[in-house]
Amino acid sequence: MSVHPLAQSLNDTLRNGNSIAYTLLSDRGRGIYFPSKGILGQSAEARGKEINATIGTALEDDGSPLTLGCLEEMVEAPKSAFLYAPSFGNPELRAKWKQMLVQKNPSLVEKAFSTPVVSAALTHALSVSGYLFANPGDEIILPDLYWDNYELLFQQGYGASFKLHNTFKEHGYDIDALAAVLTDGGIGKKIVLLNFPNNPTGYTLTDAEAQSIVTTLIAAADAGNKLLVLLDDAYFGLVYKDGITRQSLFSALCNAHENILAVKMDGPTKEDYVWGFRVGFMTFGFKGATEEQYKALEAKAAGTVRGTLSNVPNISQSLLLAAYNKDVYASQKADKFNTLKTRYEKIVDILNTHSEYEESFVAMPFNSGYFMCVRLKGADPEKVRTLLLEKYSTGVIVLAGLIRLAFSAVPYDKLDALFQNLHSAVQEVVAK
Ligand SMILES: Cc1ncc(COP(=O)(O)O)c(C=O)c1O
Structure with missing residues (x-):
C-alpha cells in the first residue's frame, strides 16, 4: 500500500535529524497520519x-x-463537554498534564519532551504504542511477572512475541537478567516494556536500581541497539516506602541517548481513582528531538486515536481538568494515598508479627501500587484459591504460580483476616 502524502510528510520530519523514532516505527506506524x-x-x-x-x-x-x-x-x-474533544485530547488538559508531569518528576524541568496525547486510558495508550511501533514478529522484552492484558494487547493485537526475563533476585529487581536479554540476539531494534509500580507484584525500583536500569539501557544503546522503552506508569505516585524511586524512569530516559525513544503511558485511572473515566496520556521523549519531531509523533498518535476511537470522552476530560484546577485536589489526593499507604504498612506489620505465616507463604518484594504477591509453600495456588472462595469467603487471584492480593480493594479492618484465611487455607491444602 502506498504511503499517504501526510504520512510521508510526518515520516520525513521524523527522519530529519535524529531518526530514532522513524527507525522504530512499525509499518502501520509509518503509514498512519493525522x-x-x-x-x-x-x-x-x-x-x-x-x-x-x-x-x-x-x-x-x-x-x-x-x-x-x-x-x-x-x-x-460546561456544555461544551457534550461536544467532541479533539483526537489529540482537550488542549488545556494536555497542557495541564504536561505541567503536572514536571511537578511530579522534578528532574524533567528544562528537559524537552512531547505534549501528552490523550488516550482512552492506559490500555488504549499501550495499544496505540503497539500500533505505532510493533510489527508482527517483533519481540518485546519484559519481566516474567507482568500484567496479563499485555498478551491481548501486544501478542494478539499486534503479533508481537514476549522475551521474558526473571523479575526478582535477592529481594530486588533482577537487572542482570534484563541486561542479559538485551544483549541476546544481536544488535538491532529492541522493545522494552517496564511497569512500576508493578502489577502484579506491587514493586517499584529503589533509587539505586532505577539508576542501574538506566545505565543498562544506555549501555545497550551505546552498543548500537535502537531502543523503544515503553513505560507503563499506571500506578505512578503510589510509593509507600523510603528509598524507593519516586520519579518515572521517563525523567532519565527522555533525553538519555540518541538511540533511546521513551514513551510514557500514564493517566488518572489509578492515580486519581477514576477507573471508569477512560482517560490516559502518552508522552514521547528522545535525545536530540526537535519540536517538529515531537509534533509528528503526536500527530501519529492522534491519527491512531482518530482511526480507532475517533476521540476520547470529553466529559471525562472536562471533569478531570476542572478537578486539577481545584485547590482541594492535592489534599484530597493525599488523603486517598494515605488510605492505601496505611494498608500497606498494616500488611508489613502483619507479616512481621506472624512468623507462623512463613510456614504457608513467602511475600514477594512489594513497596507500592495496589497489589502484593505471595508464593505458597507446598500448596497448589489454584486449590488454595478455590478453598478460600468456598470456605473463607475470600477472593484472590492466581497468576504465574503466585497469589496476588489487591490490598487496594480490602478494608484495613479485614487485612488481618485476609492473611489468616490464606494461612489456614494453605495449611488445609497441604494437610490433604
Ligand atoms: C499495569 C497496568 N497497566 C495498565 C492498566 C490499565 O489501565 P486503564 O484502566 O487505565 O486502561 C492496568 C489496569 O489494571 C495495569 O495494571
Whole structure:
C-alpha cells in the first residue's frame, strides 16, 4: 500500500535529524497520519464563520450544543463537554498534564519532551504504542511477572512475541537478567516494556536500581541497539516506602541517548481513582528531538486515536481538568494515598508479627501500587484459591504460580483476616 502524502510528510520530519523514532516505527506506524486536511481540517478552517455547516455535531438555533435537558441536569461540566474533544485530547488538559508531569518528576524541568496525547486510558495508550511501533514478529522484552492484558494487547493485537526475563533476585529487581536479554540476539531494534509500580507484584525500583536500569539501557544503546522503552506508569505516585524511586524512569530516559525513544503511558485511572473515566496520556521523549519531531509523533498518535476511537470522552476530560484546577485536589489526593499507604504498612506489620505465616507463604518484594504477591509453600495456588472462595469467603487471584492480593480493594479492618484465611487455607491444602 502506498504511503499517504501526510504520512510521508510526518515520516520525513521524523527522519530529519535524529531518526530514532522513524527507525522504530512499525509499518502501520509509518503509514498512519493525522488527517489534518480532510473533514477535520476543513472544519477547523470554518471555525468562527457566520455559517458553519461542516462538523457532525448538532447545535441549537442559538449556536449552543443541542443537548437533552435530563442529561444536562446531571452533568456539572460546561456544555461544551457534550461536544467532541479533539483526537489529540482537550488542549488545556494536555497542557495541564504536561505541567503536572514536571511537578511530579522534578528532574524533567528544562528537559524537552512531547505534549501528552490523550488516550482512552492506559490500555488504549499501550495499544496505540503497539500500533505505532510493533510489527508482527517483533519481540518485546519484559519481566516474567507482568500484567496479563499485555498478551491481548501486544501478542494478539499486534503479533508481537514476549522475551521474558526473571523479575526478582535477592529481594530486588533482577537487572542482570534484563541486561542479559538485551544483549541476546544481536544488535538491532529492541522493545522494552517496564511497569512500576508493578502489577502484579506491587514493586517499584529503589533509587539505586532505577539508576542501574538506566545505565543498562544506555549501555545497550551505546552498543548500537535502537531502543523503544515503553513505560507503563499506571500506578505512578503510589510509593509507600523510603528509598524507593519516586520519579518515572521517563525523567532519565527522555533525553538519555540518541538511540533511546521513551514513551510514557500514564493517566488518572489509578492515580486519581477514576477507573471508569477512560482517560490516559502518552508522552514521547528522545535525545536530540526537535519540536517538529515531537509534533509528528503526536500527530501519529492522534491519527491512531482518530482511526480507532475517533476521540476520547470529553466529559471525562472536562471533569478531570476542572478537578486539577481545584485547590482541594492535592489534599484530597493525599488523603486517598494515605488510605492505601496505611494498608500497606498494616500488611508489613502483619507479616512481621506472624512468623507462623512463613510456614504457608513467602511475600514477594512489594513497596507500592495496589497489589502484593505471595508464593505458597507446598500448596497448589489454584486449590488454595478455590478453598478460600468456598470456605473463607475470600477472593484472590492466581497468576504465574503466585497469589496476588489487591490490598487496594480490602478494608484495613479485614487485612488481618485476609492473611489468616490464606494461612489456614494453605495449611488445609497441604494437610490433604
Ligand atoms: C499495569 C497496568 N497497566 C495498565 C492498566 C490499565 O489501565 P486503564 O484502566 O487505565 O486502561 C492496568 C489496569 O489494571 C495495569 O495494571
